[in-house]
Amino acid sequence: MTRAPPATRRPIRRLDAATVERIAAGEVVERPASVVKELVENALDAGASTVSVRIEEGGLARIEVADDGQGIPETELPLAVERHATSKLDPAGPVDRIESLGFRGEALAAIGSVSRLRIVSRTPDREEASSLTVEGGTVGRRAPAGRSIGTTVEVRDLFFNTPARRKFLRSAAAEQVEVVATIERLYLARPDVTYRVRGAERELAVYPAATSLRDAATRVLGPSLLRESFEVEGEIPGGRLAGTLGRPATAASSSRGLHFSVNGRTVASRPLTQAVRAAFGDYLPRSRFPVGVIAFEFASDRIDVNVHPTKREVRFVRERDLAERVRVLVRESLLSAPAVAEVVGSSTLPPTSRGRAAFPASRARDRPAPTPVGRQRSLSTPPDAPESRLVPAEGPHPKLELIGCVGAIYWVAESEDGMVLIDQHAASERVVYEALRRNGALSRQTLMSPVLLPLSGAQRAALQAHGSAVRAAGFDVDEFGPDTYRIRSVPAYRGRMARPEALGELLTELAEGGRPTIPDGLQERTAASIACHAAIRAGDLVERETFARVLEALHQLPEASYSCPHGRPIQVRLPRSRIDRWFLRSGT
Numbered sequence: 001m002t003r004a005p006p007a008t009r010r011p012i013r014r015l016d017a018a019t020v021e022r023i024a025a026g027e028v029v030e031r032p033a034s035v036v037k038e039l040v041e042n043a044l045d046a047g048a049s050t051v052s053v054r055i056e057e058g059g060l061a062r063i064e065v066a067d068d069g070q071g072i073p074e075t076e077l078p079l080a081v082e083r084h085a086t087s088k089l090d091p092a093g094p095v096d097r098i099e100s101l102g103f104r105g106e107a108l109a110a111i112g113s114v115s116r117l118r119i120v121s122r123t124p125d126r127e128e129a130s131s132l133t134v135e136g137g138t139v140g141r142r143a144p145a146g147r148s149i150g151t152t153v154e155v156r157d158l159f160f161n162t163p164a165r166r167k168f169l170r171s172a173a174a175e176q177v178e179v180v181a182t183i184e185r186l187y188l189a190r191p192d193v194t195y196r197v198r199g200a201e202r203e204l205a206v207y208p209a210a211t212s213l214r215d216a217a218t219r220v221l222g223p224s225l226l227r228e229s230f231e232v233e234g235e236i237p238g239g240r241l242a243g244t245l246g247r248p249a250t251a252a253s254s255s256r257g258l259h260f261s262v263n264g265r266t267v268a269s270r271p272l273t274q275a276v277r278a279a280f281g282d283y284l285p286r287s288r289f290p291v292g293v294i295a296f297e298f299a300s301d302r303i304d305v306n307v308h309p310t311k312r313e314v315r316f317v318r319e320r321d322l323a324e325r326v327r328v329l330v331r332e333s334l335l336s337a338p339a340v341a342e343v344v345g346s347s348t349l350p351p352t353s354r355g356r357a358a359f360p361a362s363r364a365r366d367r368p369a370p371t372p373v374g375r376q377r378s379l380s381t382p383p384d385a386p387e388s389r390l391v392p393a394e395g396p397h398p399k400l401e402l403i404g405c406v407g408a409i410y411w412v413a414e415s416e417d418g419m420v421l422i423d424q425h426a427a428s429e430r431v432v433y434e435a436l437r438r439n440g441a442l443s444r445q446t447l448m449s450p451v452l453l454p455l456s457g458a459q460r461a462a463l464q465a466h467g468s469a470v471r472a473a474g475f476d477v478d479e480f481g482p483d484t485y486r487i488r489s490v491p492a493y494r495g496r497m498a499r500p501e502a503l504g505e506l507l508t509e510l511a512e513g514g515r516p517t518i519p520d521g522l523q524e525r526t527a528a529s530i531a532c533h534a535a536i537r538a539g540d541l542v543e544r545e546t547f548a549r550v551l552e553a554l555h556q557l558p559e560a561s562y563s564c565p566h567g568r569p570i571q572v573r574l575p576r577s578r579i580d581r582w583f584l585r586s587g588t
């Protein structure tokens with residue numbers, strides 16, 4: 001298919017400066033949030049300790065960013081809005097060692113070419129401030145103005161002269177959400193500064209300067225993250241990292257709740273996101289992502305920030321080694337963090353943090369990250385106790401006395417302070433999984449008489465590819481005839497419930513997962529698949545003694561034993577006090 005050539009052809013001509021400017025602006029200024037990002041970064045580069053952001057109509061009508069930084073000398077104001085003019089690169093120094101957030105000398109020029117911009121700034125050596133305006137790229141005159149030391153940049157009518165771009169923007173509410181999200185990212189990268197965000201009528205959020213990244217993370221990701229988080233810290237090639245991550249139960253449905261900063265700059269990095277996710281392995285359900293923040297500090301020659309027009313992405317020297325190191329560090333921290341339990345009780349946790357309540361309702365839809373903790377837990381809240389919330393609690397495993405089983409799925413047990421409900425599949429799955437991880441294989445039971453099982457082509461292929469994993473799971477299999485295999489032993493964990501057919505199901509899942517097993521150990525996902533299939537199932541009729549053994553094994557696990565390898569909770573505690581309240585027995 002060919003398109004007809006245009007009827008008339010114009011000769012090639014150089015674009016005029018204003019058009020070049022506007023096209024270039026499109027790379028830096030995509031939407032109100034990107035303006036806010038540039039202006040706040042300028043404030044941070046100027047050494048501000050407080051940055052105040054005001055937005056009207058999601059920033060489409062007006063954005064104002066005021067700081068208490070060092071200001072711009074009056075005579076340099078026209079240069080500040082000129083393209084390729086910057087105070088941040090040392091002409092004598094190397095271009096690839098950038099310590100400041102800005103370095104291109106482009107942001108203000110770009111913003112000024114697609115809006116009505118006004119800068120008011122005062123340096124410490126002056127008694128009064130000066131202002132300068134730019135309208136759609138046309139620079140106005142300097143004029144005296146009043147303000148304290150620092151800089152205020154006001155941006156009105158964004159994209160007034162590029163209507164096509166304006167059409168791509170979302171609603172004011174959605175843009176406002178994005179602006180707040182942008183400030184949150186900046187705060188997590190530079191938590192030593194106070195940020196205020198105001199809408200036309202009211203304060204939207206305040207992020208006070210924090211003394212630790214953990215405090216800042218708590219403010220942004222919610223106090224429940226703090227209660228169910230672990231720290232990660234360590235050396236990486238060329239630098240150090242430190243961060244706070246949520247345990248698997250806090251995982252979100254997108255990767256937006258996972259933040260990275262590199263030398264105080266907020267960055268997105270797919271390899272790092274994948275590394276963190278891989279570290280959680282099968283502790284995370286399939287479509288969930290970890291939440292938290294990790295700050296990296298590198299020598300500036302180890303990274304290249306100049307790879308993206310908005311500097312959202314950086315390139316690392318030896319990125320693969322870095323990602324692998326990150327995975328190992330996160331994995332180690334996750335496994336060595338103290339275990340946390342899910343408990344039903346009268347919680348002191350507010351459902352949302354105070355800052356959060358001020359956000360527009362659309363936030364929850366647009367930004368899944370901060371809320372899933374509450375959302376996910378409420379799934380496990382008994383429906384007849386809508387007011388109760390599950391809260392995490394630290395502590396040793398309670399001694400349990402098994403009472404009985406409900407519906408061949410849940411076990412009821414008595415504990416010292418009330419009762420506990422246990423999911424038989426999740427509990428057994430965790431025990432099997434940990435045993436696999438520890439020993440590399442499960443104990444097996446030999447069948448009195450071998451069982452013949454037909455296998456499909458895909459299952460046979462999976463058996464070839466994952467033979468050692470299948471043996472580790474406790475199955476002894478050999479070929480018996482065309483398409484038929486003989487099973488001599490099955491996993492021992494299910495007691496009398498072991499079904500040779502479970503092998504077929506396991507092979508099907510391994511075939512679909514498609515990952516090869518690595519020779520010197522079981523891959524996490526394979527281990528979780530094996531655990532799932534070797535474990536007691538929901539609906540299996542299990543004898544009390546069998547399940548008591550599972551429970552005992554569960555309680556001997558040092559860590560992470562409150563959720564199954566897929567991240568579902570294993571048990572829910574109901575304290576006596578809670579039950580008393582249901583029956584209106586107060587004060588007992």
Ligand SMILES: Nc1ncnc2c1ncn2[C@@H]1O[C@H](COP(=O)(O)OP(=O)(O)OP(=O)(O)O)[C@@H](O)[C@H]1O
Nearest residue numbers: 042046071080086087102103104105106107108151
């Ligand atoms: N809030 C501010 N306080 C002090 N100086 C500022 C402020 N904003 C801008 N400037 C000055 O104006 C110059 C131009 O700013 P601009 O954001 O356009 O470019 P840059 O920050 O140097 O580089 P980049 O385009 O990468 O952001 C800066 O180099 C800085 O000297």
Ligand SMILES: [Mg+2]
Nearest residue numbers: 038042102107
């Ligand atoms: Mg800048």
